[in-house]
Amino acid sequence: xxxxVLVIGNKAYSSWSLRPWLLMKQVGIVFEEIRLSLYEDGAKxxxxxxxxxxxxxxxxxxxxxxxxxxxxxxxxxxxxxxxxLWPSAMAARAxxxxxxxEMHSGFTKLRTQMPMNVRREIPGRAKTPEVVAExxxxxxxxxxxxxxxxxxxxxxFGAFSIADAMYAPVVSRLRTYGVTLAGQAGEYAGAIHTxxxxxxxxxxxxxxxxINPHYEx
Numbered sequence: 680x681x682x683x684v685l686v687i688g689n690k691a692y693s694s695w696s697l698r699p700w701l702l703m704k705q706v707g708i709v710f711e712e713i714r715l716s717l718y719e720d721g722a723k724x725x726x727x728x729x730x731x732x733x734x735x736x737x738x739x740x741x742x743x744x745x746x747x748x749x750x751x752x753x754x755x756x757x758x759x760x761x762x763x764l765w766p767s768a769m770a771a772r773a774x775x776x777x778x779x780x781e782m783h784s785g786f787t788k789l790r791t792q793m794p795m796n797v798r799r800e801i802p803g804r805a806k807t808p809e810v811v812a813e814x815x816x817x818x819x820x821x822x823x824x825x826x827x828x829x830x831x832x833x834x835x836f837g838a839f840s841i842a843d844a845m846y847a848p849v850v851s852r853l854r855t856y857g858v859t860l861a862g863q864a865g866e867y868a869g870a871i872h873t874x875x876x877x878x879x880x881x882x883x884x885x886x887x888x889x890i891n892p893h894y895e896x
Contacts, residue, residue: 683710683740685751686729688717690884692894694795694848696736697880699751702844704876706762708755714883718891749783752841766836771828775835775842778820782845789813793852796894797884802857814858817849821864829863833870847871 685703687696703710715725715735723733730737730746738745738754745754756764766772788809806814824835824842831837835846850871853860860868871877 680741681711683708683738684713685710686713686715686726686735686737686739688715688735689887689889689891690714690880691798691887691889692795692891693717693735694790694851695734695748697795697848697851698748698844699736699738699755701847701874701876701880702752702755702764702841704879705839705844705874706759706764708759708762716887716889718889749779749841749845752779752844756841763838764841766828766838766840768828771836774824774828775840778824778835779842779845781820782849786813786817786849789817789849789852793856794894795848795852796855797851797881798887799855799895800857801855801896804856814853817846818860818864821846821860821867822862825863825867829867833867835867843871847877850877 685700687693687700690696700712702708713729716722717726717735726733726735726737729739730744732746734746736746736748736751738751740754740758745751752764756762766775788807792807792810793804821835828836832839834840834843836842850868852858853868854872859865
């Protein structure tokens with residue numbers, strides 16, 4: 680069968696696209712990439728050629744189309760079960776799914792006030808109390824998972840998992856806006872940032888020419 684195809688947006692800005700892309704790159708799943716600029720005329724029409732949602736990411740695998748970052752990650756976990764993309768222990772797996780769902784549906788203030796821009800460092804942006812609270816919650820999650828489940832590796836549950844892919848854009852956001860975390864949470868953020876796959880994504884973002892002013896200040 681031909682390789683699956685992942686349709687993504689701008690690497691500089693598209694946090695949703697980063698998640699399944701990083702997951703597949705990190706665990707060695709071969710796929711084809713279609714990158715679409717989300718900020719040019721006709722972008723919506725191009726996206727609609729791949730998915731009725733008109734949004735990225737989209738995975739096409741033969742006749743099957745899967746959309747939404749978490750759904751794509753779940754599909755990949757099922758198709759490539761040998762990659763063990765969720766923790767094997769029930770308690771750890773339940774926790775990994777819980778924090779992934781929390782990331783998927785929550786942290787709206789952080790998303791809005793600290794948009795992803797992997798090309799830039801913009802330290803010193805004022806943080807509202809709501810954003811501070813969300814960052815504190817993320818720090819608690821990372822410290823808790825590392826303490827309870829992470830002793831066998833550098834990631835939230837030891838080995839790299841879907842949960843790490845879900846939180847990778849947060850690592851980028853915190854770095855962009857000069858937010859440093861201490862202890863295990865800080866070490867975890869460093870482990871994600873230095874992944875070869877993450878560095879490949881960042882290099883791709885820096886090679887892009889498109890600019891969205893909303894994400895640049």
